[in-house]
Amino acid sequence: MSEKDLQRVTVTEKFLQYAADLSEALPSSAILVYADVFPGGEELSRFLEHVHGHRLVLVTRERNFQAPSGTEVIEVPEIKLTRLGQIKVAVLIGVARGLFTHEDLLICLSGLAESGHLDSLFILDLESEFEIFAVSQLEDLKEIVKPEVFQRVLSLAIVLATQGREGKPVGTCFILGDTDQVLQHCDQMVINPFRGYPENERNILDPKLEETVKEFALLDGAFVIRGDGVIESAGAYIRTGVVSADIPSGLGARHRSAAAITALTRAVAIAVSESTGTVTVFRNGKIVMEIEKPHPLGPETEWRRAFYAGPRAPSEWPHEPKLAKGGL
Numbered sequence: 001m002s003e004k005d006l007q008r009v010t011v012t013e014k015f016l017q018y019a020a021d022l023s024e025a026l027p028s029s030a031i032l033v034y035a036d037v038f039p040g041g042e043e044l045s046r047f048l049e050h051v052h053g054h055r056l057v058l059v060t061r062e063r064n065f066q067a068p069s070g071t072e073v074i075e076v077p078e079i080k081l082t083r084l085g086q087i088k089v090a091v092l093i094g095v096a097r098g099l100f101t102h103e104d105l106l107i108c109l110s111g112l113a114e115s116g117h118l119d120s121l122f123i124l125d126l127e128s129e130f131e132i133f134a135v136s137q138l139e140d141l142k143e144i145v146k147p148e149v150f151q152r153v154l155s156l157a158i159v160l161a162t163q164g165r166e167g168k169p170v171g172t173c174f175i176l177g178d179t180d181q182v183l184q185h186c187d188q189m190v191i192n193p194f195r196g197y198p199e200n201e202r203n204i205l206d207p208k209l210e211e212t213v214k215e216f217a218l219l220d221g222a223f224v225i226r227g228d229g230v231i232e233s234a235g236a237y238i239r240t241g242v243v244s245a246d247i248p249s250g251l252g253a254r255h256r257s258a259a260a261i262t263a264l265t266r267a268v269a270i271a272v273s274e275s276t277g278t279v280t281v282f283r284n285g286k287i288v289m290e291i292e293k294p295h296p297l298g299p300e301t302e303w304r305r306a307f308y309a310g311p312r313a314p315s316e317w318p319h320e321p322k323l324a325k326g327g328l
Contacts, residue, residue, distance in 0.1 A: 171274025
């Protein structure tokens with residue numbers, strides 16, 4: 001192991017020890033660790049010994065992740081995000097699943113995927129981080145939308161925001177839950193492409209439907225999706241002029257409609273901005289969270305194209321020799 005690698009291992013161990021000390025000194029609810037930092041299960045388990053005895057939540061993009069005993073797992077979309085973006089999505093999914101509440105204080109550790117070391121520590125008081133989170137708006141969400149449906153749609157929205165469709169940016173909106181009330185405020189802009197199909201063939205949880213959803217995301221209007229994942233409509237026009245005063249000025253018609261429908265119903269809306277690639281979550285007429293699209297800098301390379309392309313698991317990324325030697 002090179003001296004640089006040894007220094008990084010030492011820093012990672014110190015991060016974990018410090019997180020454990022903070023967890024004892026503060027009324028923290030959990031320690032979140034971005035597990036994709038560690039390229040192997042054995043290495044992850046060895047490092048996690050430093051936080052043994054604390055509530056530990058691992059965040060990963062790997063499907064069917066084999067978590068060490070005594071830990072909880074949050075799967076996030078297989079897309080490159082900034083460090084803060086990683087934490088935002090993990091907290092959002094955690095709240096939707098009922099793992100966290102707005103009263104929780106979280107100690108979050110993150111770093112570059114497969115680098116083998118941690119480099120960032122966040123202490124998040126979810127009740128006071130109003131500039132980043134408004135998670136109290138989602139605490140009853142699982143009564144309206146199944147957590148796995150919310151997670152699936154959020155993942156699709158982030159993929160569309162990052163990749164677009166056929167090389168072109170895409171703007172769209174997903175309205176989840178309270179479907180009967182939502183449809184009372186909607187008109188079809190085009191013939192509903194999902195009408196007449198059996199429910200089991202139009203459920204957003206079916207992986208075979210992903211390409212269909214991405215294609216229909218090019219239509220004007222919104223997707224209306226039941227809480228159990230069944231897609232009721234695509235290309236729906238939200239017919240309402242009610243907009244919450246809490247919505248910032250400058251948003252386009254899609255985002256204002258998303259805010260309005262969540263103010264009138266118990267639904268949650270996820271909007272993708274065509275111009276910026278930002279994914280915005282709305283509930284009760286308010287912005288719950290914004291997830292910014294990562295923008296790669298520097299010259300175009302095979303590594304950068306693969307790193308930002310998604311959706312691919314970290315184990316499928318190309319490996320350059322200099323990374324194996326510890327260089328970045």
